[in-house]
Every structure is written in structure tokens, then in C-alpha cells.
Amino acid sequence: MAEVTALRWESLRQRRSPHDFIIEPVEADFTDLQLAIDVDGRLHLLVAVTADPPSLPPDLQSIEVRLVEEEGRTWLDVTARSHHEDLFTMLVNKILYAILVDQRDPATSVEATIDELRAALRPVAQELGVGEQVGLFGELWVLSNILFPSLGSRACHLWSGPLGERHDFVGGVVHIEVKTTTKADEKHEISRLDQLRAPPGRCLLLASVQLERSIAGIATIATLVDEIIAKLGMDGRAIDVFDAKLKNLGWHDGLRQTGSLLRFNLRDAHVFKVEGTFPRLPDDYVPPRGVTGIRYTIDVAARSSLSAPEVEAILQAM
Structure with a gap:
């Protein structure tokens, strides 16, 4: 030539x-x-x-x-x-x-x-901040390790966090809210008045993911993305849905080569059923006139979490 x-x-x-x-x-x-x-x-x-x-x-x-x-x-x-x-x-x-x-x-x-x-x-997409990476890591970890074993590739279709919905995973009967922290205690910030409210006739679970941020950490958002895609196998439709939702959150493969990609170790993870005396604002709470937003912190350290079989049984109805 x-x-x-x-x-x-x-x-x-x-x-x-x-x-x-x-x-x-x-x-x-x-x-x-x-x-x-x-x-x-x-x-x-x-x-x-x-x-x-x-x-x-x-x-x-x-x-x-x-x-x-x-x-x-x-x-x-x-x-x-x-x-x-x-x-x-x-x-x-x-x-x-x-x-x-x-x-x-x-x-x-x-x-x-x-x-x-x-x-x-094309200009490089903006990098994900620390808080965004921590939150996304938690959602991906729950998707891969809690939902996928029970629901398979259907779990990707239930992932609603990237769509800006009230809860991070939404099914016909069960909703799941994921809260992720890198702090030593088991406290989580609730950022919406209705975030710990289940819609009528639905069950709400709270997944509490506790991470250690470390330069020697064995997991990143990239490793979780690869792990989930491998689990999806030949389900092209689910892979397309998963990729589209990642892009909605600002993830792109160029972040794999940047120094801003954080590394984590998992310290612990628990799933709680949000009902009864679970720490939250009551469902009938109405903020004073003129108050347009509320943030508060909950501590789940003293709460009894669900066992793996209990979580699996609930997810079967999702």
C-alpha cells in the first residue's frame, strides 16, 4: 500500500x-x-x-x-x-x-x-468524585453480591439508582435503598424525607455497606463492573441496560487508567428491614411550612440485620 x-x-x-x-x-x-x-x-x-x-x-x-x-x-x-x-x-x-x-x-x-x-x-468526561465513587461502589456491590445470586441478570433491570428514583433498586413488591460509608461507625446520612418510606404495599430493605478506603484495596468500581459483566454472560440486553445506567452515573472506561479511581476493602455489609422501630422519620411526619429539604443521620449499629436466607426469601418476591 x-x-x-x-x-x-x-x-x-x-x-x-x-x-x-x-x-x-x-x-x-x-x-x-x-x-x-x-x-x-x-x-x-x-x-x-x-x-x-x-x-x-x-x-x-x-x-x-x-x-x-x-x-x-x-x-x-x-x-x-x-x-x-x-x-x-x-x-x-x-x-x-x-x-x-x-x-x-x-x-x-x-x-x-x-x-x-x-x-x-472528544473531551474527557468529568471524573467521579470521592462521594460518587463510594456510593456507586456500594450499589454495584449489592447488585453483584446480594441481588444477582437470587435474581440473576434481572437484577440489572431493577437497578433504579441511576434513574434518580427514590430507592436504588425497585421491584414489584420489594424496594432496596443502599447506604455506603467509609467511616468506622455504622451511621448513614438520609438525604430525602421519603427515602426510608416504603410505597403502600411494598417492603423496604436498607443495605448498609461499610468500606475501608486503602491504596492496597483489592476492589474498585472497575473490578465490580467487570465482575457483573462476567456474570451477565451472553445476556446482551442486560449488558446494554447495565452499560447505559453506568453512563448515567458518569462512569466511563477512561477512568480505569486515571489516578482518581479509588480502591476499597469491604469491612462489613448488612441488610435491614425498614419497619417498626427502625430509626427514621415517621411516615406521617410533615415538615414545617417553608422547609423544602431534610437531612438526618441514622445509626444501625444496634439493629438486628437479616440473615442471608431471610434476604434471599424476600428477594424472591421482588
Whole structure:
């Protein structure tokens, strides 16, 4: 495969005149791919296609794709300004490799290569803060270790925390709220007036997850994500749902390589049934007029938690 270089572009410039569109095949014996420089100095790669593609890649700041008709043939005209020559040359060579070496469809090669470049230039998503990572870790741990053994891949469809609902997991009969802390005690902050209220006819469980944050920790959000995807196996629908909900919470794979990804060890985890004397505001509590938000702290250290068989029996109704 002939590689396009700065010398190739310079050769075309030397032949340019104020009124000519200078064009030549990328390879002498293959006319479906053409290089060109127009009178304004713009660089072009012309890719012959047998039919109009259903859509064209959106323009980048420096690179455009247009459909043109020349000499009775249809071409994708990939073009850039001359001062973006280095970037454009890299793009051209990747397109040529996809077509000439990988034998991919020309229109698909252009679109896929530009999409890849667009993704590489996209701003990095904002990193998750400490509190966000602690909370997400707790929800993922409960999903993988409490719900999945009883419900299988259906558990991913019940994960409602990323959707901004009142409780983190919502089933037809059972709701689960997850509270995660890295503190030494078993206290949790309740951030909504109705967070420890079960809807009529529903059972509410509180999962208390206690973590130790450590540079020697054996688990991260990434390891839990991988663990859950492995458990989902070939259930593509559940994997898509899981991935979409992770993105809603700000997770992206780029965080795996950042120094901001926290490491944890699990200290303990308990599940409580929220009923009777469980510490919370009473269901009929009405805040004073003008009070629009309430935060309070509960201590579950003295509460009796459910056993694993009891939790499993409740989840079967979820």
C-alpha cells in the first residue's frame, strides 16, 4: 500500500496553478482512490463509491466530507485545510489501510475512521468524585453480591439508582435503598424525607455497606463492573441496560487508567428491614411550612440485620 506523506502533498502543490484542481491516483493502477489539492490549497481524498451512502459523517472542526459527482462517478470527498495537513495525512492513511489492506467497504471505512478520530478528540468526561465513587461502589456491590445470586441478570433491570428514583433498586413488591460509608461507625446520612418510606404495599430493605478506603484495596468500581459483566454472560440486553445506567452515573472506561479511581476493602455489609422501630422519620411526619429539604443521620449499629436466607426469601418476591 502506498503511504501518503508530506512529500506527496508537496509534489501536488508544485503542480498547482491558480485555476487548476490537481488530482492523481493514490496508486497508479487503482483509480478508485484519488489525492487532490484545489485552487485554495485544500487537501482532498476522493473515494469512489458505488451508491450514495445513507448519511455522511458530521463535520469536524477541520475535516469535512461531501458527496460529489465527477466524470460520471460518485465520490466521497474528504477534505481539510492545508494547515491541518499532519492530522489529515494520518486520517487519509487510516482510510487507505481500511480499504486496501482490510478490504472494507469504502463508505464504511471513511465513516468509521472519522468516528474513531472524533472519539479520540472528544473531551474527557468529568471524573467521579470521592462521594460518587463510594456510593456507586456500594450499589454495584449489592447488585453483584446480594441481588444477582437470587435474581440473576434481572437484577440489572431493577437497578433504579441511576434513574434518580427514590430507592436504588425497585421491584414489584420489594424496594432496596443502599447506604455506603467509609467511616468506622455504622451511621448513614438520609438525604430525602421519603427515602426510608416504603410505597403502600411494598417492603423496604436498607443495605448498609461499610468500606475501608486503602491504596492496597483489592476492589474498585472497575473490578465490580467487570465482575457483573462476567456474570451477565451472553445476556446482551442486560449488558446494554447495565452499560447505559453506568453512563448515567458518569462512569466511563477512561477512568480505569486515571489516578482518581479509588480502591476499597469491604469491612462489613448488612441488610435491614425498614419497619417498626427502625430509626427514621415517621411516615406521617410533615415538615414545617417553608422547609423544602431534610437531612438526618441514622445509626444501625444496634439493629438486628437479616440473615442471608431471610434476604434471599424476600428477594424472591421482588
